[in-house]
Amino acid sequence: DLQDYDSETESVCPFCGVGCLVSLKVKDGKVKYVEGINGPANEGRLCVKGRFGYDYIHHPHRLTKPLIRREDAPAKGLNVDPGDLSTHFREATWDEALDLAAKGLMDLRAEDPRLVAGFGSAKCTNEEAYLFQKFIRHGFKHNNVDHCTRLCHASSVAALIENVGSGAVTATFNEIENADVAIVIGSNPIENHPVAATYFKQFTKRGGKLIVMDPRGIGLRRFASEMVQFRPGADVSMLNAIMHVIVEEGLYDQSYIEKFTENWEAEKAHLAQFSPEKMSDICGVSPDQLRRVARTFANGKAGLIFWGMGVSQHIHGTDNSRCLISLALMTGNVGKPGAGLHPLRGQNNVQGASDAGLIPMFLPDYQTVTDAGVREAFTQVWDSGDFSHEKGLTVTEIVDQVYAGNIRGMYIQGENPAMSDPDVDHARAAFAKLDLLIVQDIFLTETANYADIILPASALYEKNGTVSNTNRQVQRVRPAVPPPGEAREDWSITTELADRMGLDWGYRDVSEVFDEMKLNMKSLDNITWERLKTESVTYPSLSENDPGQAIVFGDGFPRAEGRARFTPAAVIPPDEAPDADYPMIMTTGRQLEHWHTGAMTRRSRVLDAVEPEANCSLHPRTLKLMGVEPGEMVRLSTRRGSIEIMARADRAIAEDMVFVPFAYVEAAANILTNPAIDPYGKIPEFKFSAVKVEKI
Numbered sequence: 177d178l179q180d181y182d183s184e185t186e187s188v189c190p191f192c193g194v195g196c197l198v199s200l201k202v203k204d205g206k207v208k209y210v211e212g213i214n215g216p217a218n219e220g221r222l223c224v225k226g227r228f229g230y231d232y233i234h235h236p237h238r239l240t241k242p243l244i245r246r247e248d249a250p251a252k253g254l255n256v257d258p259g260d261l262s263t264h265f266r267e268a269t270w271d272e273a274l275d276l277a278a279k280g281l282m283d284l285r286a287e288d289p290r291l292v293a294g295f296g297s298a299k300c301t302n303e304e305a306y307l308f309q310k311f312i313r314h315g316f317k318h319n320n321v322d323h324c325t326r327l328c329h330a331s332s333v334a335a336l337i338e339n340v341g342s343g344a345v346t347a348t349f350n351e352i353e354n355a356d357v358a359i360v361i362g363s364n365p366i367e368n369h370p371v372a373a374t375y376f377k378q379f380t381k382r383g384g385k386l387i388v389m390d391p392r393g394i395g396l397r398r399f400a401s402e403m404v405q406f407r408p409g410a411d412v413s414m415l416n417a418i419m420h421v422i423v424e425e426g427l428y429d430q431s432y433i434e435k436f437t438e439n440w441e442a443e444k445a446h447l448a449q450f451s452p453e454k455m456s457d458i459c460g461v462s463p464d465q466l467r468r469v470a471r472t473f474a475n476g477k478a479g480l481i482f483w484g485m486g487v488s489q490h491i492h493g494t495d496n497s498r499c500l501i502s503l504a505l506m507t508g509n510v511g512k513p514g515a516g517l518h519p520l521r522g523q524n525n526v527q528g529a530s531d532a533g534l535i536p537m538f539l540p541d542y543q544t545v546t547d548a549g550v551r552e553a554f555t556q557v558w559d560s561g562d563f564s565h566e567k568g569l570t571v572t573e574i575v576d577q578v579y580a581g582n583i584r585g586m587y588i589q590g591e592n593p594a595m596s597d598p599d600v601d602h603a604r605a606a607f608a609k610l611d612l613l614i615v616q617d618i619f620l621t622e623t624a625n626y627a628d629i630i631l632p633a634s635a636l637y638e639k640n641g642t643v644s645n646t647n648r649q650v651q652r653v654r655p656a657v658p659p660p661g662e663a664r665e666d667w668s669i670t671t672e673l674a675d676r677m678g679l680d681w682g683y684r685d686v687s688e689v690f691d692e693m694k695l696n697m698k699s700l701d702n703i704t705w706e707r708l709k710t711e712s713v714t715y716p717s718l719s720e721n722d723p724g725q726a727i728v729f730g731d732g733f734p735r736a737e738g739r740a741r742f743t744p745a746a747v748i749p750p751d752e753a754p755d756a757d758y759p760m761i762m763t764t765g766r767q768l769e770h771w772h773t774g775a776m777t778r779r780s781r782v783l784d785a786v787e788p789e790a791n792c793s794l795h796p797r798t799l800k801l802m803g804v805e806p807g808e809m810v811r812l813s814t815r816r817g818s819i820e821i822m823a824r825a826d827r828a829i830a831e832d833m834v835f836v837p838f839a840y841v842e843a844a845a846n847i848l849t850n851p852a853i854d855p856y857g858k859i860p861e862f863k864f865s866a867v868k869v870e871k872i
């Protein structure tokens with residue numbers, strides 16, 4: 177009986193960056209079911225994760241008490257049974273666990289503050305992300321703090337800040353209602369942003385021209401006017417060829433370029449060498465199709481460009497985004513209805529966590545740590561001394577320094593790098609070396625296997641605070657149920673830890689943190705805790721009555737002289753080429769039912785029932801050549817390691833490729849992935865590894 181519930185609470189779906197608003201129906205202290213409600217991003221819609229993926233919060237594996245590693249525990253490794261933690265950990269009181277954690281951190285700090293680093297989380301709220309970066313900067317006086325944006329859209333943000341002056345989207349995805357052409361590249365929204373995809377489908381139904389570009393023939397191709405299936409890693413050659421045609425045929429918007437941009441002449445000269453005929457062999461797209469796509473996009477009245485991690489997760493990820501920015505600028509497609517740049521965000525609060533400064537080079541609102549005036553503004557609010565002007569280490573750099581013994585203590589909140597890092601056996605070996613690993617999470621994640629102290633935290637449906645979605649919409653999350661047992665909200669745990677280290681924070685309510693954030697975040701101007709009780713607000717909001725600006729930069733850019741920049745991009749091959757030993761190409765990603773490292777969705781009854789087993793996808797002809805039937809096991813090997821995994825047939829994948837979801841610990845895709853990083857965004861090349869596929 178769907179009417180039989182005790183209470184209902186409005187909150188935000190905890191999974192992808194679309195930020196669907198939900199109503200949680202609670203019966204007997206448990207969430208009984210979830211309904212979509214009329215949020216600005218979802219208008220009542222939900223995908224299968226939002227609709228059925230709520231029950232992980234009641235899973236028996238939830239951490240309910242602080243835990244301390246036993247002195248007689250086996251050596252650190254991926255060796256703890258999540259159903260019986262007593263072999264490795266003993267239960268402790270909060271006082272004991274927090275005192276031990278604070279003492280351990282202070283002992284390391286006394287030796288050298290740089291012995292400690294932190295990973296915060298895009299699964300937490302804006303306030304929790306803000307406090308986490310403050311914890312490292314205030315407590316340890318350096319910037320060695322990061323989160324999963326480094327593995328997601330760091331290269332997109334680097335290119336956007338460089339060329340547009342802001343790391344967020346220039347238009348909401350709902351603006352597709354006003355577009356007549358749209359590009360979706362390196363993104364599989366039907367599986368990864370399913371509610372956003374419903375708007376894309378409606379757009380094509382109204383006659384909008386959808387250009388889908390991807391090495392895989394993803395589901396959205398069924399709605400596309402052009403499906404451009406290009407070679408993995410060949411984004412720059414393809415995009416430069418498209419822009420070459422726009423220049424050659426004079427399809428660019430000269431008046432927009434003159435009014436709003438710089439460096440056009442250099443870009444134009446650079447593009448001269450990228451004719452479709454020359455690039456076709458590199459990118460695997462015919463000159464005819466490259467020309468057709470160029471004309472379709474440039475001749476549209478208003479065009480949007482959406483991209484995902486197929487673009488960002490390369491050693492040339494920043495260059496890929498630079499090309500997309502140039503394409504939008506040269507066609508005058510920023511700052512007007514139906515036009516813009518939109519990297520689709522993966523985690524539900526990766527936008528907000530980045531905005532809140534949970535990154536090693538930027539304080540909140542992307543204010544650089546190298547600027548003494550910026551640091552002073554924060555230290556005044558924090559009532560603290562100055563901290564380092566040096567940009568901090570990123571996720572993969574921190575792990576390397578842990579492995580090298582230069583970082584000996586870590587505080588990890590809600591991240592699972594022992595599953596999500598590239599070449600993850602290296603990361604796991606690094607975590608085993610730490611003198612002090614404090615993990616704050618809701619489950620015994622793979623990373624928590626290596627912990628010395630585990631602090632039981634809260635799931636999003638147990639939290640109070642705000643999150644910001646891919647559209648820059650700031651929305652309230654509210655607790656439908658309390659955290660189980662002695663688990664606590666993350667902001668209060670970080671505050672307790674800070675207070676025990678003598679930082680004297682003393683927040684009593686999460687709204688106090690939000691109010692503090694507003695002091696140095698102009699993006700939150702006109703957005704108040706009070707307003708957020710009844711509405712979602714898109715930043716920037718120009719007044720207390722303005723619901724926020726869906727489109728930005730119509731009258732110039734937040735860069736010198738208000739101009740955006742063209743940054744030419746050269747063709748750089750992937751870090752490792754297929755060869756006789758590893759002849760195929762592996763790419764990784766997510767599936768509709770499972771989200772990221774699987775800690776939540778694999779503990780959801782319905783989602784796990786629909787997609788219970790680790791699997792990879794290969795073209796049916798490739799399987800036939802190998803003598804493998806769909807459903808049989810194969811071995812995948814790269815220069816980093818091997819996994820055994822069930823093979824599926826998928827005609828959408830190229831014959832020399834294999835696609836591997838990264839949610840499955842029993843066949844962890846990241847054992848195989850290449851840790852080579854983009855020099856600007858410092859993002860690893862998850863999307864291209866040379867691989868050998870064998871029948872077992």
Ligand code: SF4
Binds near residue numbers: 192194218221227372
């Ligand atoms: Fe949740 Fe994203 Fe699905 Fe919306 S589209 S219900 S935010 S997972």
